[in-house]
Amino acid sequence: MAGAALPTIREVARLAGVSVATVSKALNDSGKVSEALRERVEAAARTLGYAPHASARSLRSGATRILGLLVADITNPFFLKLVEHIEQLASAAGYSVILCNSGEAAEREERHLRMLLSQRVDGILLMPVRDRWRGRIAALARLPQPLVLVDRMLDGLEIDSVTIDNRMAGHLAGEHLVQLGHRRVAMVMGSPEHQIARHRLDGFREAFATGGIALDEQLIARNCFHEEAAYRAALTLLDRAEPPTAIFATNNHLTLGLLRAISDRALAVPEALSVVAVDDLPFSSIIRPSLTVVMQPSAAIAHAAVSGLLDRIGARAPADGMKAVVLEPHLAVRDSTAAPRRQPPKR
Template sequence: MTTIRDVAKAAGVSTATVSAVVNETAFVSPELRARVTAAIAQLDYAPLSAARNLKRGRSQLIALVVSDLANPFFSRVVCAAEAAASAWGYALVVFNSDEKPENERRILTRIRTLSCDGILLVPVDAQLRGEFRDDEGRTVPLVQFGRTADRGRSDSVTIDNVAAGRQVTDYLLDLGHTLVGTITGPLHLTTGRGRLDGLRHAMAARGLAPLDAHIRSGEFREDVAYSVAREMIDAPTRPTALYAASGVMALGVMRVLADLGLRCPDDISIASTDTIPGIGALRPRLTRTEHPVTDMVNEGLRILNDRITQVRQDPARQDPARHVVFQPLLILGDSCRPLRVS
């Protein structure tokens, strides 16, 4: 990562001269200014903003990195985070990784140049490092939200994904369904893997197992979920019940039923995890597990503020990572029907 010292060395000037050019705080001769400008371009140096705040070791900025801003679930996260950050005296800077690890790495590089005081991250890269530092080498607290990707080395606020998958599946099994299919999220993510594990555990506890053909990844995307659900429902051995591991994928599944002229729950029962705006108006009302999104975001920002304060007071202090796990709530709708009377 290029620093102001690297630019100064390449230009053959002092760091004070580089700072004067970048921030326009003092006169610099045209010759020296040209050398500094050329070095900045050559090294692709992104100067730190908010210099006055940085001298005090703070920018009052919180970076929120979500994995898919097109997903209405994360719109709720952004709104809750903006309110919580403001209450703690911070401004929020929002980034979208679009579920791409390369985007996440680029965004984290950009965040370094902004010198944000902390980061609330919905991770997509399984290789995420536990420690994050800005361009000046200062520790930047990072709290993972919704998922974990660094083996517990940084703080996290998540939902019990295994419990979410198990709750839905147990309900479907209680209704008499044994051919239960699922549209999962990416299995390298704790959300995708955990919800599938919950389904498997619930079925195994009753001596059952899902068919391989009834487990398909929808990548937490409505269009992908539509495609794989259509293949599954068109197959000779159709599941009698289908668990979509996110609300946005459930919308894709419901579109499949509409396009095929099938009825829910008469032809197939549908349930999901997560809620998105407007899903309560869906007919039939969707059976689902819900996240306490606002409570989760508030807890994430509280932990982040605590870490920011700690770093300012004692940068060398290293407390164990905190992991807060919220429990999902099963909301019963009209989208599942019994195959037999229990």
């Protein structure tokens, strides 16, 4: 059965006893209308269930009041927290958000970007995937809409961004373990070719160098891009004749793989092994032992990203020059780290 026809602006005008032009001015706040008349028009619109057509309104104003949000991987709990904060901030500013999950796939990111452009979004927040797609830097550089990179930078693209100090994140983890007395320490990380992983390794190494300790390169598991790879790498580290006394995992997915390996080897934390990770998992503070983590300020990241994008949309920021916001992480010390205990060598 066909649905009832949508009410028209002429029906609102008839019910309110005014002209179509007056209805348009009252509902779109585009002209001088008395408060009493505005209330009468709005009451008529509510009675009929009328709402101005968004597409037509955007054509007139040049704005859709919609932001695009491209997320590299929605399964990452850190990105989920950012999405929640961003949507709340955008909503409070009167914007809706189109959320796209790229799933760390370059072709999906490119396709989502084209879709957002076709929807005429007012601006885009991009948490970029690790892999490139052909022409990505050039395409992003010439976007007609304002763009802000979130969490990850892209080499060769001079554009507004909000990130954390990833060297500091690695340094905080390393410094904590050095102060506890750890000397044989492992690390589970992504590719050093990617800026975040490389900077966290640099900061971690610097903390040990400051303490006069050289990291054993054989204990650094590189190129772990997902939980399963981290799990296998952690098992290899734990099964060494001289296993590490502490392990640092550089993101949420890798932390999950590490914790699975520790569970499979029935190791006591922190008695047999100390664990430090970057960013909180949803259960980090309630598992036993609770997890020591380097915290990323997700609320502050979201606020800087949304406010920076809205400044660009509203032409409140200089037209030329990029604005790079770098926020500081902090260490949350919990129960998964302690001074190392001497372990008998494996036979």
